[in-house]
Amino acid sequence: MNPNLTRLRRSMMFLNAQKPSLIKDPYIYKPDSIMLDLEDAVAENQKDAARYSLYHALKEIDYRGVERVVRINGLETPHWKEDIRVCVAGRCDSIRISKTESAADVLAVEAEMKKAEEEFGVEHGSILIMAALESCKGVMNAYEICTASPLLFGCALSGGDYTKDLQTKITGTGVELMGARQSMIIAARAAGKQCFDTVFTNLDDMEGFRKEVEMIKMMGFDGKSIVNPRQIAVTHEVFTPTEKEIIFAEKVVKEVDDKKAKGIGVFTVDGKMIDIAFYPGAKRTIEMAKAAGVYEGDL
Numbered sequence: 273m274n275p276n277l278t279r280l281r282r283s284m285m286f287l288n289a290q291k292p293s294l295i296k297d298p299y300i301y302k303p304d305s306i307m308l309d310l311e312d313a314v315a316e317n318q319k320d321a322a323r324y325s326l327y328h329a330l331k332e333i334d335y336r337g338v339e340r341v342v343r344i345n346g347l348e349t350p351h352w353k354e355d356i357r358v359c360v361a362g363r364c365d366s367i368r369i370s371k372t373e374s375a376a377d378v379l380a381v382e383a384e385m386k387k388a389e390e391e392f393g394v395e396h397g398s399i400l401i402m403a404a405l406e407s408c409k410g411v412m413n414a415y416e417i418c419t420a421s422p423l424l425f426g427c428a429l430s431g432g433d434y435t436k437d438l439q440t441k442i443t444g445t446g447v448e449l450m451g452a453r454q455s456m457i458i459a460a461r462a463a464g465k466q467c468f469d470t471v472f473t474n475l476d477d478m479e480g481f482r483k484e485v486e487m488i489k490m491m492g493f494d495g496k497s498i499v500n501p502r503q504i505a506v507t508h509e510v511f512t513p514t515e516k517e518i519i520f521a522e523k524v525v526k527e528v529d530d531k532k533a534k535g536i537g538v539f540t541v542d543g544k545m546i547d548i549a550f551y552p553g554a555k556r557t558i559e560m561a562k563a564a565g566v567y568e569g570d571l
């Protein structure tokens with residue numbers, strides 16, 4: 273299994289694949305993933321230039337462990353097949369399909385990846401896929417999209433295009449995105465996949481940004497698409513377990529193991545009732561803390 277399928281992706285930062293000032297060293301900000309964009313950040317008459325710049329960035333820059341996702345143009349455009357060839361030739365880590373509407377879209381991308389992998393001698397399975405859902409149809413088909421391919425690690429809501437399709441707009445209240453967020457996280461979890469929230473474009477409203485990140489964390493999301501380095505610290509703070517949470521999770525894991533051996537099913541930890549149902553959540557907190565580099569215990 274490709275270990276990247278389940279890697280930590282709290283922050284996934286977009287940047288224009290054509291802009292040298294952005295692609296040369298984004299790893300200094302330490303996002304979990306960068307998303308080199310060939311789609312909407314690149315003007316229609318600059319697609320070739322962006323692919324050329326992307327290829328050289330992938331080949332020559334050491335991104336120091338930051339995941340290199342490339343957002344390709346949608347399947348309704350003339351660009352996506354050539355985008356995939358460049359992604360594979362440059363050996364990116366993952367491909368983000370924009371405007372995904374169905375399982376067939378994912379399978380079409382995978383088939384095109386296979387062709388390019390044969391052409392460039394790249395092992396099938398080494399490059400993963402994620403799907404951006406940007407329309408009502410895409411959101412309605414979230415489960416079939418999430419289960420379309422074993423190479424697909426998750427889906428992401430793309431709120432700008434989605435709200436256009438819904439015939440509303442981003443209001444800042446979250447009301448217009450509520451249904452999509454809820455149905456996507458349920459679909460992704462039912463499929464055993466990760467789920468990511470859409471960008472927050474008002475760079476000066478850090479309080480609003482924090483509130484949104486806190487809300488999507490509570491809903492169960494794994495992370496958020498972001499557009500600027502100043503959004504990274506808050507995202508990581510919210511998505512990294514606190515010391516208090518880690519200590520409690522450790523106690524739960526150890527106590528459940530200990531009590532199970534003694535034949536005890538229900539007991540208390542720090543005044544809270546605990547039984548086996550709390551075990552997976554506590555384990556997940558420890559795994560998240562390990563992946564985020566903040567775990568110092570012995571589990």
Ligand SMILES: CC(=O)SCCNC(=O)CCNC(=O)[C@H](O)C(C)(C)COP(=O)(O)OP(=O)(O)OC[C@H]1O[C@@H](n2cnc3c(N)ncnc32)[C@H](O)[C@@H]1OP(=O)(O)O
Pocket residue numbers: 285286287288293294295298309312313432471499500501502
């Ligand atoms: C709806 C959608 O489709 S979203 C996806 C497509 N959109 C994008 O890709 C946009 C990504 N973001 C950006 O291009 C920029 O952040 C902008 C245009 C929004 C704002 O740019 P700026 O006003 O220059 O931002 P800011 O002043 O905060 O930049 C500070 C530093 O961070 C760098 N930076 C800003 N955004 C990014 C980014 N996304 N990735 C890497 N570095 C970045 C700047 O180059 C600058 O570096 P410097 O200090 O060495 O000069």
Ligand SMILES: O=C([O-])CC(=O)C(=O)O
Pocket residue numbers: 312404406428429430431432433434469470471497
């Ligand atoms: O994926 C995102 O969040 C950005 C995007 O394309 C959209 O909002 O339409």
Ligand SMILES: [Mg+2]
Pocket residue numbers: 312406430432433
């Ligand atoms: Mg979009």
